[in-house]
Amino acid sequence: MMKCLYTSSRSAAVLLNEKGHYLLPAPVQLTLNGQNLGEEKRSVVSLYGLWPDTEYVLRAEQNGEIAEIHFRTLRESHTLNVRRFGAKGDGETEDTAALQAAILCCPEGGRVLIPKGNYVTGPLFLKSHITIEWKKDATLSLLTDRNRFPILPGVTFPTDEGADYLLGSWEGNPLDCFAAALTGIGVEDVHLIGEGIIDGRAQAGDWWIEPKKKRAAYRPRLFYLRDCRRVTVQGLTFRNSPSWNIHPTFSEDLSFYNIQVEAPSNSPNTDGFDPESCRHLKLMGARFSVGDDCIAIKAGKIYMGQKYRVPCQDIEIAWCAMLDGHGGVTIGSEMAGGVRDVLVHHCFMRGSDRGLRVKTRRGRGKYAVVDNIRFEDVTMERIMAPLVVNCMYFCDPDGHTPYVQSREKQPVNDTTPTVGRIAFERVEASDCQSCAAYILGLPERPVESVAIRHCRFTFPPDALALTPAMAEGVEPLRRRGVVALFTNQLTLQNVQLDGIEGERLQTTYVSHFVDQE
Numbered sequence: 451m452m453k454c455l456y457t458s459s460r461s462a463a464v465l466l467n468e469k470g471h472y473l474l475p476a477p478v479q480l481t482l483n484g485q486n487l488g489e490e491k492r493s494v495v496s497l498y499g500l501w502p503d504t505e506y507v508l509r510a511e512q513n514g515e516i517a518e519i520h521f522r523t524l525r526e527s528h529t530l531n532v533r534r535f536g537a538k539g540d541g542e543t544e545d546t547a548a549l550q551a552a553i554l555c556c557p558e559g560g561r562v563l564i565p566k567g568n569y570v571t572g573p574l575f576l577k578s579h580i581t582i583e584w585k586k587d588a589t590l591s592l593l594t595d596r597n598r599f600p601i602l603p604g605v606t607f608p609t610d611e612g613a614d615y616l617l618g619s620w621e622g623n624p625l626d627c628f629a630a631a632l633t634g635i636g637v638e639d640v641h642l643i644g645e646g647i648i649d650g651r652a653q654a655g656d657w658w659i660e661p662k663k664k665r666a667a668y669r670p671r672l673f674y675l676r677d678c679r680r681v682t683v684q685g686l687t688f689r690n691s692p693s694w695n696i697h698p699t700f701s702e703d704l705s706f707y708n709i710q711v712e713a714p715s716n717s718p719n720t721d722g723f724d725p726e727s728c729r730h731l732k733l734m735g736a737r738f739s740v741g742d743d744c745i746a747i748k749a750g751k752i753y754m755g756q757k758y759r760v761p762c763q764d765i766e767i768a769w770c771a772m773l774d775g776h777g778g779v780t781i782g783s784e785m786a787g788g789v790r791d792v793l794v795h796h797c798f799m800r801g802s803d804r805g806l807r808v809k810t811r812r813g814r815g816k817y818a819v820v821d822n823i824r825f826e827d828v829t830m831e832r833i834m835a836p837l838v839v840n841c842m843y844f845c846d847p848d849g850h851t852p853y854v855q856s857r858e859k860q861p862v863n864d865t866t867p868t869v870g871r872i873a874f875e876r877v878e879a880s881d882c883q884s885c886a887a888y889i890l891g892l893p894e895r896p897v898e899s900v901a902i903r904h905c906r907f908t909f910p911p912d913a914l915a916l917t918p919a920m921a922e923g924v925e926p927l928r929r930r931g932v933v934a935l936f937t938n939q940l941t942l943q944n945v946q947l948d949g950i951e952g953e954r955l956q957t958t959y960v961s962h963f964v965d966q967e
């Protein structure tokens with residue numbers, strides 16, 4: 451069944467078949483208002499070059515069957531072409547001032563148009579109630595000299611006894627960081643659309659050299675939102691970010707359709723998509739190939755979690771492709787405010803270390819509650835460990851200490867995190883290496899429940915012995931089934947494990963388990 455997911459004044463995003471993954475089960479032929487658009491293979495497709503306030507009929511034909519949907523584009527007040535503001539787009543002239551002027555001058559309901567060209571720019575700041583459209587082959591190329599970047603202060607304390615003002619963020623803490631290529635602070639009703647590219651050019655600067663070292667401020671992102679509402683990004687390619695690519699924080703009602711995120715496999719901390727303390731978020735039809743987690747859902751470290759208590763919640767990720775990275779979809783590890791009500795479905799993963807992953811540790815705190823996380827209809831190829839829940843993740847300076855890593859019960863207090871209900875259904879993983887699933891809870895607070903239903907995991911004879919979870923004392927495993935430690939309830943229903951060695955289920959301190967083959 452086709453469904454229109456989104457319309458702007460000049461574009462639309464359409465779900466062609468909800469039963470596909472990133473790609474459709476079979477290609478379809480598309481026609482828009484009688485014009486042949488050719489063949490489409492993706493489940494979620496974007497349409498561009500539309501006219502404002504206009505009715506459209508999209509027709510899809512597949513194997514002799516025809517489906518149609520009707521949609522209407524939004525109204526538009528004016529279009530401001532950045533070339534008229536002096537932008538050159540020649541790949542040499544710096545266009546920061548011209549681009550920023552066009553954004554600031556755009557009236558409510560208007561569009562900033564970025565034509566074909568290579569626009570060298572510093573960080574740009576967004577404005578409410580506008581659309582920015584990149585035409586095909588329009589690229590924003592970020593400056594590489596950090597001295598040309600404004601700094602977003604981490605915390606500014608109030609002078610009137612009000613709330614702290616948070617701007618900069620670095621790995622879950624309010625710290626000074628350089629502004630992103632595209633930065634939104636407190637904006638709403640923004641549409642960023644088109645077939646263009648935001649290129650961080652990190653490889654041409656020093657961003658990936660001593661990446662954890664603070665030099666004036668921490669590394670910038672490509673796209674950063676703080677306290678924003680109703681922001682949509684469609685079709686854009688994010689490439690070679692200095693650090694995380696897309697990082698919305700303390701924001702709500704966000705939508706992302708058909709974006710691409712790219713970075714070399716050895717680039718440091720180039721996570722693809724990291725929503726932090728956000729709610730009501732959709733990510734559909736995206737494609738990732740990065741140097742760290744493709745998607746990491748976060749909610750701050752202990753300071754942010756204890757003080758602000760803002761979870762990441764009501765998130766849907768669907769019809770996406772994760773082709774390289776440390777993890778396909780990850781919860782944590784900076785999640786001290788909690789993560790709940792997450793649905794990941796109809797996604798494809800290939801070549802990452804771990805597929806579906808939850809990671810936390812002692813010290814994240816009592817508000818660090820992970821609950822109601824569902825992974826459904828996911829296909830994987832060549833994933834080392836498809837399913838991992840790790841409550842002893844050895845991040846941060848004290849990550850390898852006995853406090854974090856001890857297998858003995860520790861006191862339950864305000865620093866103890868909680869992992870609640872997690873469900874994996876209809877996961878198909880081929881060419882696995884280490885094990886099908888590895889679950890490591892805390893002795894003092896075991897994982898509440900893990901359900902694995904209607905899944906199949908296949909191991910080749912030449913699988914490698916690899917460590918499934920990043921915690922002390924976890925031995926390399928090869929062709930193993932489901933390994934669970936410190937878990938209250940473990941349910942396996944119709945789980946096929948092809949090519950494993952040894953027992954299909956290995957449990958240690960698991961209170962209740964059911965294995966229904």
